[in-house]
Amino acid sequence: MQSNLVRFDLGIRAGLLLPMKNGTGEVRNQFFIGIKDHYIAEITPFREHYALSCDHFLDLQDQIVLPGLINAHTHLAMSLLRGFEDDLPFKEWLFDRIFPIEAELVDAHFVKVGTRLSALECIRFGTTTVNDMYFFPESTAEVLDQAGMRAIISQPFIDFVMPDEKHLGVNPIPGRAIRFKNFHQKYAGHSRIQTALAPHAPYTCGDDLLKQIVELSRELKVPVHMHVSETKGEVEESLKKYGKRPVKRLHDLGILNENFFAAHMIHVDTEEARLFANSGARVIYNPDSNLKLGSGIAPISEFRKSKILVALGTDGAASNNDLSMFGAMDLGTKLQKLSNQNNTAMVALDALNLATYEGAQALGLGSKIGSIEVGKCADLISVRMDYPHVKPLYSVLSQLVYAYQGLEVDTVICDGKILLQKGQHQTLSSETIYQDVEKIRNQIKKTSN
Amino acid sequence: MQSNLVRFDLGIRAGLLLPMKNGTGEVRNQFFIGIKDHYIAEITPFREHYALSCDHFLDLQDQIVLPGLINAHTHLAMSLLRGFEDDLPFKEWLFDRIFPIEAELVDAHFVKVGTRLSALECIRFGTTTVNDMYFFPESTAEVLDQAGMRAIISQPFIDFVMPDEKHLGVNPIPGRAIRFKNFHQKYAGHSRIQTALAPHAPYTCGDDLLKQIVELSRELKVPVHMHVSETKGEVEESLKKYGKRPVKRLHDLGILNENFFAAHMIHVDTEEARLFANSGARVIYNPDSNLKLGSGIAPISEFRKSKILVALGTDGAASNNDLSMFGAMDLGTKLQKLSNQNNTAMVALDALNLATYEGAQALGLGSKIGSIEVGKCADLISVRMDYPHVKPLYSVLSQLVYAYQGLEVDTVICDGKILLQKGQHQTLSSETIYQDVEKIRNQIKKTSN
Numbered sequence: 088m089q090s091n092l093v094r095f096d097l098g099i100r101a102g103l104l105l106p107m108k109n110g111t112g113e114v115r116n117q118f119f120i121g122i123k124d125h126y127i128a129e130i131t132p133f134r135e136h137y138a139l140s141c142d143h144f145l146d147l148q149d150q151i152v153l154p155g156l157i158n159a160h161t162h163l164a165m166s167l168l169r170g171f172e173d174d175l176p177f178k179e180w181l182f183d184r185i186f187p188i189e190a191e192l193v194d195a196h197f198v199k200v201g202t203r204l205s206a207l208e209c210i211r212f213g214t215t216t217v218n219d220m221y222f223f224p225e226s227t228a229e230v231l232d233q234a235g236m237r238a239i240i241s242q243p244f245i246d247f248v249m250p251d252e253k254h255l256g257v258n259p260i261p262g263r264a265i266r267f268k269n270f271h272q273k274y275a276g277h278s279r280i281q282t283a284l285a286p287h288a289p290y291t292c293g294d295d296l297l298k299q300i301v302e303l304s305r306e307l308k309v310p311v312h313m314h315v316s317e318t319k320g321e322v323e324e325s326l327k328k329y330g331k332r333p334v335k336r337l338h339d340l341g342i343l344n345e346n347f348f349a350a351h352m353i354h355v356d357t358e359e360a361r362l363f364a365n366s367g368a369r370v371i372y373n374p375d376s377n378l379k380l381g382s383g384i385a386p387i388s389e390f391r392k393s394k395i396l397v398a399l400g401t402d403g404a405a406s407n408n409d410l411s412m413f414g415a416m417d418l419g420t421k422l423q424k425l426s427n428q429n430n431t432a433m434v435a436l437d438a439l440n441l442a443t444y445e446g447a448q449a450l451g452l453g454s455k456i457g458s459i460e461v462g463k464c465a466d467l468i469s470v471r472m473d474y475p476h477v478k479p480l481y482s483v484l485s486q487l488v489y490a491y492q493g494l495e496v497d498t499v500i501c502d503g504k505i506l507l508q509k510g511q512h513q514t515l516s517s518e519t520i521y522q523d524v525e526k527i528r529n530q531i532k533k534t535s536n
Numbered sequence: 537m538q539s540n541l542v543r544f545d546l547g548i549r550a551g552l553l554l555p556m557k558n559g560t561g562e563v564r565n566q567f568f569i570g571i572k573d574h575y576i577a578e579i580t581p582f583r584e585h586y587a588l589s590c591d592h593f594l595d596l597q598d599q600i601v602l603p604g605l606i607n608a609h610t611h612l613a614m615s616l617l618r619g620f621e622d623d624l625p626f627k628e629w630l631f632d633r634i635f636p637i638e639a640e641l642v643d644a645h646f647v648k649v650g651t652r653l654s655a656l657e658c659i660r661f662g663t664t665t666v667n668d669m670y671f672f673p674e675s676t677a678e679v680l681d682q683a684g685m686r687a688i689i690s691q692p693f694i695d696f697v698m699p700d701e702k703h704l705g706v707n708p709i710p711g712r713a714i715r716f717k718n719f720h721q722k723y724a725g726h727s728r729i730q731t732a733l734a735p736h737a738p739y740t741c742g743d744d745l746l747k748q749i750v751e752l753s754r755e756l757k758v759p760v761h762m763h764v765s766e767t768k769g770e771v772e773e774s775l776k777k778y779g780k781r782p783v784k785r786l787h788d789l790g791i792l793n794e795n796f797f798a799a800h801m802i803h804v805d806t807e808e809a810r811l812f813a814n815s816g817a818r819v820i821y822n823p824d825s826n827l828k829l830g831s832g833i834a835p836i837s838e839f840r841k842s843k844i845l846v847a848l849g850t851d852g853a854a855s856n857n858d859l860s861m862f863g864a865m866d867l868g869t870k871l872q873k874l875s876n877q878n879n880t881a882m883v884a885l886d887a888l889n890l891a892t893y894e895g896a897q898a899l900g901l902g903s904k905i906g907s908i909e910v911g912k913c914a915d916l917i918s919v920r921m922d923y924p925h926v927k928p929l930y931s932v933l934s935q936l937v938y939a940y941q942g943l944e945v946d947t948v949i950c951d952g953k954i955l956l957q958k959g960q961h962q963t964l965s966s967e968t969i970y971q972d973v974e975k976i977r978n979q980i981k982k983t984s985n
Contacts, residue, residue, distance in 0.1 A: 481981070
């Protein structure tokens with residue numbers, strides 16, 4: 088420790104520490120992490136007296152400590168539709184089941200309750216940062232701020248009047264841009280909450296709308312978060328309607344750059360992958376959702392070979408059906424082995440990278456989070472090791488990716504604040520949230536009958 | 537309830553009951569299950585006074601009760617090698633890493649400790665029945681009997697002297713057959729433990745060995761459990777060495793019948809699938825392992841269309857890396873959606889069937905287990921519902937398959953005996969087992985260095 092005079096707001100003894108510094112899988116034994124003013128201020132071999140120099144001290148000597156996980160693509164409020172209409176083809180599911188319910192029932196209260204439920208789940212599973220896309224983004228931001236999580240929250244844009252616009256009386260043009268500017272302004276300089284623009288998908292956004300997005304993104308220097316090339320049908324439609332494939336069209340519209348985060352990217356040809364690599368645009372891999380909706384397997388290991396930065400997401404709970412990044416790491420790795428017919432195409436360290444170090448870089452948050460290093464924000468989690476399914480321990484990496492499920496998470500710290508301790512929520516009240524969830528469930532059931 | 541005079545050894549109030557009777561997904565609210573002499577004796581709507589007619593009563597009014605899960609292919613003792621050498625191609629993993637360690641270290645103690653660790657994990661994840669294949673099957677049987685689980689335990693046969701044969705001084709011919717007969721005799725009439733023959737795989741068993749298996753199986757009326765067509769390479773080798781594909785060769789040797797359980801069955805052509813369907817042979821689907829080892833996706837929905845009975849397994853923890861049947865149900869379903877490019881190719885109810893009703897039939901246990909019905913053995917489990925990731929609840933089936941992870945299991949009952957209560961083991965001591973596991977881990981690390 089550099090000085091015994093330093094006092095920490097929070098100190099942690101980590102039995103095993105996986106810092107993910109520079110994306111390596113190095114593991115350290117019995118280390119101390121000192122947190123001060125929301126930042127990691129010290130990382131050094133543990134000695135007993137360090138506990139005394141902390142206002143608050145957590146002894147996690149029997150646990151693994153790693154960076155908080157980053158869920159790079161989700162629709163948090165949709166957890167209210169978890170398991171509502173499963174096992175349907177993608178277009179039927181989205182257009183005939185999900186969209187009508189959303190049009191009928193989604194209001195600010197719905198979004199708050201759904202986001203609260205998802206915040207409970209994310210935190211319970213060790214996720215500290217989410218990249219969210221849903222209606223009423225202002226409500227999402229409010230809830231996640233209260234929950235203490237870190238988030239990029241994007242306002243959706245689509246070629247029809249959205250449920251929130253209907254409620255708020257927003258006239259799409261120019262009302263949407265004004266609304267976004269207000270939202271963006273509100274969180275300017277916020278330590279944990281950032282805003283972004285979310286044109287829904289190439290098949291739901293015409294050229295005019297996308298040009299508006301490009302302008303807004305440039306003007307405000309905010310990221311653009313979009314679903315891209317999720318299904319084969321989407322590519323066929325694009326070829327028919329625009330005479331080009333979706334990524335090529337996005338490129339021609341000038342939307343591809345380092346501030347562009349494309350979720351899915353499954354049905355992409357070599358030329359499109361090259362356009363992505365050249366532009367510096369980012370890919371978000373959603374293995375569970377892609378599998379459950381039967382969309383396919385994104386060529387993630389190819390993208391990474393071309394130096395495209397990749398993050399990992401769960402997608403919404405309606406198409407996964409959970410928000411566990413442990414599940415996403417496990418499945419994401421195994422699917423790349425399958426699609427490449429090569430067992431080394433993606434390995435455990437790669438998965439952890441997508442969920443932490445590389446994921447943070449992909450979302451433009453690399454300087455703040457993604458690894459446990461002095462100077463970075465104090466976003467970290469711990470997992471218990473006293474379960475039969477995580478014994479014996481040969482490789483921390485293998486164990487975290489292939490054996491851990493999510494519920495073994497014990498402690499979650501975001502921006503230096505404890506959100507979960509001994510598996511118990513510190514910022515949210517489960518009971519109240521569950522009651523609100525039950526009320527909305529009953530409304531949804533009534534509406535769908 | 538038929539009579540108020542009946543007393544039950546154990547009574548359960550199930551908040552939601554999924555009996556899986558006849559493989560349907562029907563769900564009942566607030567039901568009572570009465571257990572007497574290891575069997576289910578009563579299933580009826582719950583009334584408060586039923587609790588008084590039970591020697592022991594479990595109030596699971598806030599939980600879902602379903603049949604105990606059936607893990608139809610595993611190598612329990614291999615949990616000691618969980619995460620030991622991951623992310624390698626199948627042949628290198630098996631021949632260069634796993635087999636040498638096994639040859640060096642596997643003895644009866646290793647098998648007992650590994651099986652105890654896995655029994656802890658299986659029970660924790662709601663598995664009541666396993667179909668196991670590993671060296672020292674006598675030790676596996678002893679441990680699973682003590683743990684209170686139900687099992688089919690098979691003695692391996694392979695074209696080299698196995699670690700247990702080396703230790704026990706068994707001369708493969710005729711020593712193996714005599715050994716098996718003794719093992720089989722010991723468990724004749726046992727209520728929970730059955731024995732089986734396990735020729736390892738077509739690529740490790742010559743024709744003479746397989747003919748011996750056919751004879752023994754017929755003589756003793758025991759099932760045969762085998763790895764079949766797991767990798768492409770295996771099929772190519774078979775074509776080169778025997779001039780026929782593996783399943784065709786097995787058919788010609790007369791091994792395919794209703795008592796034959798084939799794990800994997802990935803690289804199978806139409807003719808081979810037909811041979812399976814005609815013979816009544818059974819398939820065991822191992823989605824996690826097949827994906828992790830990059831082996832491929834078995835054509836399960838095709839098999840089931842041809843009326844082949846299919847069960848579900850996790851495979852050993854060294855190639856999964858956990859023994860959660862919840863994980864296997866989730867992944868197994870999603871992979872069939874992918875490989876069929878059809879979201880209805882396999883749905884949640886199918887997965888639950890493979891893990892319960894149909895799985896039991898496939899393993900020849902259909903009259904005893906697989907559903908909660910009067911007259912069947914009392915093998916059942918419950919899961920808690922007070923987690924954010926399993927709320928709200930629209931469909932019990934969707935939730936169990938796509939959202940539950942395994943650790944939500946609260947109560948496990950096998951043959952009328954409580955093995956897990958409030959998540960706590962009732963028949964095994966975790967602490968002692970973990971200490972033994974740690975000692976063997978250290979030996980393995982020393983040997984592999």
